Amino acid sequence: MPSTDAAAANVAQMHRFVTEVQQNGNFDLIDQLTHKDFVDHTAAQGQSPNIDGVHFIMRYIHSNIKDLKIEIVHCLSDGNVVATTKSLRGTQVGDLLGKPATNGPIEFRIMDFMTVVDGQFKDHWATVSAVEDK
Numbered sequence: 001m002p003s004t005d006a007a008a009a010n011v012a013q014m015h016r017f018v019t020e021v022q023q024n025g026n027f028d029l030i031d032q033l034t035h036k037d038f039v040d041h042t043a044a045q046g047q048s049p050n051i052d053g054v055h056f057i058m059r060y061i062h063s064n065i066k067d068l069k070i071e072i073v074h075c076l077s078d079g080n081v082v083a084t085t086k087s088l089r090g091t092q093v094g095d096l097l098g099k100p101a102t103n104g105p106i107e108f109r110i111m112d113f114m115t116v117v118d119g120q121f122k123d124h125w126a127t128v129s130a131v132e133d134k
Contacts, residue, residue: 010077010116014084017121022088023070025062030054035120042126064094065106073109077116084112089134097131105134 017033020026034051043049047056062068068090075084092099092106099106108131115123 006080007077009119010080010082011075013116013119013121014075014077014082014114015072018070018072018084018086021058022061023068025058025068027055027058030058033120035117035122038120038122038124040124040126042124061088061096064092064096064101065090066093067091080116082112082114082116082121084110084114086110086112092131097128099131102133106131107134108132 013033017029021029021033030051034054036051038051038054040047040049040053043053044057047053065088068088071087071089073085073087075082077083087107087109089105089107092102092104094101096106097108109129111127113125114121
């Protein structure tokens with residue numbers, strides 16, 4: 001049976017990644033929290049599936065959404081897998097996921113599954129909703 005301490009640590013790490021990296025743009029933490037052999041199994045066409053792709057997508061999101069706020073709706077861990085559902089909101093100031101800039105409020109949702117190996121995120125799978133005007 002998986003350790004509840006390990007599950008709690010995985011959930012805490014995901015909250016830290018979402019808040020500090022994804023929402024607040026502390027990109028220096030990416031290399032600390034992400035395994036050197038990271039693989040994004042659902043990377044967008046043309047996006048690097050390794051840690052370089054994590055740096056790219058985080059900067060891409062921050063360059064196209066200002067005042068980004070992320071709400072973690074669900075976050076749980078089973079074994080070495082962490083699952084998260086989150087809503088991203090902000091003002092779209094650039095093209096985003098195929099949607100031209102609106103300079104207005106937007107929202108979209110992401111469901112992530114990540115494995116944790118040696119205390120770092122190693123594998124990633126995600127589903128992303130359409131970007132909606134709010």
